[in-house]
Amino acid sequence: xxxxxxxxxxxxxxxxxxxxxxxxxxxxxxxxxxxxxxxxxxxxxxxxxxxxxxxxxxxxxxxxxxxxxxxxxxxxxxxxxxxxxxxxxxxxxxxxxxxxxxxxxxxxxxxxxxxxxxxxxxxxxxxxxxxxxxxxxxxxxxxxxxxxxxxxxxxxxxxxxxxxxxxxxxxxxxxxxxxxxxxxxxxxxxxxxxxxxxxxxxxxxxxxxxxxxxxxxxxxxxxxxxxxxxxxxxxxxxxxxxxx
Numbered sequence: 728x729x730x731x732x733x734x735x736x737x738x739x740x741x742x743x744x745x746x747x748x749x750x751x752x753x754x755x756x757x758x759x760x761x762x763x764x765x766x767x768x769x770x771x772x773x774x775x776x777x778x779x780x781x782x783x784x785x786x787x788x789x790x791x792x793x794x795x796x797x798x799x800x801x802x803x804x805x806x807x808x809x810x811x812x813x814x815x816x817x818x819x820x821x822x823x824x825x826x827x828x829x830x831x832x833x834x835x836x837x838x839x840x841x842x843x844x845x846x847x848x849x850x851x852x853x854x855x856x857x858x859x860x861x862x863x864x865x866x867x868x869x870x871x872x873x874x875x876x877x878x879x880x881x882x883x884x885x886x887x888x889x890x891x892x893x894x895x896x897x898x899x900x901x902x903x904x905x906x907x908x909x910x911x912x913x914x915x916x917x918x919x920x921x922x923x924x925x926x927x928x929x930x931x932x933x934x935x936x937x938x939x940x941x942x943x944x945x946x947x948x949x950x951x952x953x954x955x956x957x958x959x960x961x962x963x964x965x966x967x968x969x970x971x
Contacts, residue, residue, distance in 0.1 A: 739857055742780050742790070746857075748930040749791035754819060759831050761788055780848070787845060789804045792834045793854050799827040800874055804866060813889035814949060815956045818937065820886060822960055823842050825933050829926035832919045840913050846878040879909055895949035911936055927964075934960060 728736075748769035752761045763784055767774045806823045810816045828835035838847075852875070855862045863874060869885045876882055883905050890896040896904070897962045915933050915968045918924040924932070942950055 738780060740772075741772065742857060743778065744772070746791045749787055750794070752836075753788075753791060756790060758792070758837065761791075767930070785841075786846075786850060789850050790854055790857070792837060793851065794858070794861070795831060795834050796838065799823065800863060802827065803870060803873075805864070807867075812895075812952060813886070813947070814895050814941075814952050815892045815959075817890060817941075818934070818953070818956045818960060821937050822930070822934055822963075823947055825840070825930040828916060829919045829929045832916050834940060836916055836920060838877055840916065847873070851875055851877060858957045873893065879912075880905060881910060890945075890949075895945050895952070897944070901945050904940065908937060908938060931964065 745766060749766045751769060752765060761784070763774045763777055766784075766787060767777050770777075774924065781790075802823050803820060806819045807816045810819055828839075855875075863871070866874070872885055873882045875950060884901065887896060887901045887905055890900050890936055891901060912933060915924065915929050919926055919929045934957075938953065941953055945953060
């Protein structure tokens with residue numbers, strides 16, 4: 728092992744100490760309880776050392792919370808396994824996001840809706856360099872790209888591209904549709920975080936809005952497929968049409 732390899736190994740080891748320390752704080756007291764002093768103390772290093780390995784506290788918290796997506800990422804692959812078309816993939820992925828995001832709104836708000844100066848994608852790459860065993864292989868191309876980006880607009884649009892290719896959505900309207908969906912999704916997530924909405928209620932509301940809006944943008948063939956998909960989702964949630 729040469730000097731460069733030893734330095735990389737040391738960097739990886741120390742960064743993991745800080746990440747593990749931060750995870751301990753988050754699990755016990757939440758994201759808001761994390762600060763440079765307590766993360767450094769639990770990691771066993773000085774506060775100054777933290778800045779040798781992380782851009783700032785947000786960088787550290789992002790890497791610490793990103794592992795919270797592991798269960799969600801596994802569920803993504805499973806939820807599309809039996810989907811028959813791109814519309815069903817889109818709706819099932821939206822449901823999967825709601826199922827997990829509304830259980831941990833503080834974390835998902837940080838990972839997907841906070842301003843980050845376009846650095847978070849670099850942090851995702853760094854996360855998988857630190858934990859290569861957590862990177863998924865053999866996924867559909869669009870899903871693989873989704874898992875390597877925190878840009879929710881881009882992640883969602885990757886699915887819409889499949890809908891466009893299948894003739895269910897006009898490319899000219901796709902950006903507007905995507906933007907509207909993500910705006911109400913962000914608002915509902917905020918309501919869950921502030922305990923205005925319960926997760927189950929929020930999921931039903933979000934998917935109802937997705938369904939109603941997509942119906943306005945798709946064609947006759949898409950409407951029929953979308954209706955069948957929505958009915959399936961309602962059934963999965965254990966409710967009749969009135970639940971939505």
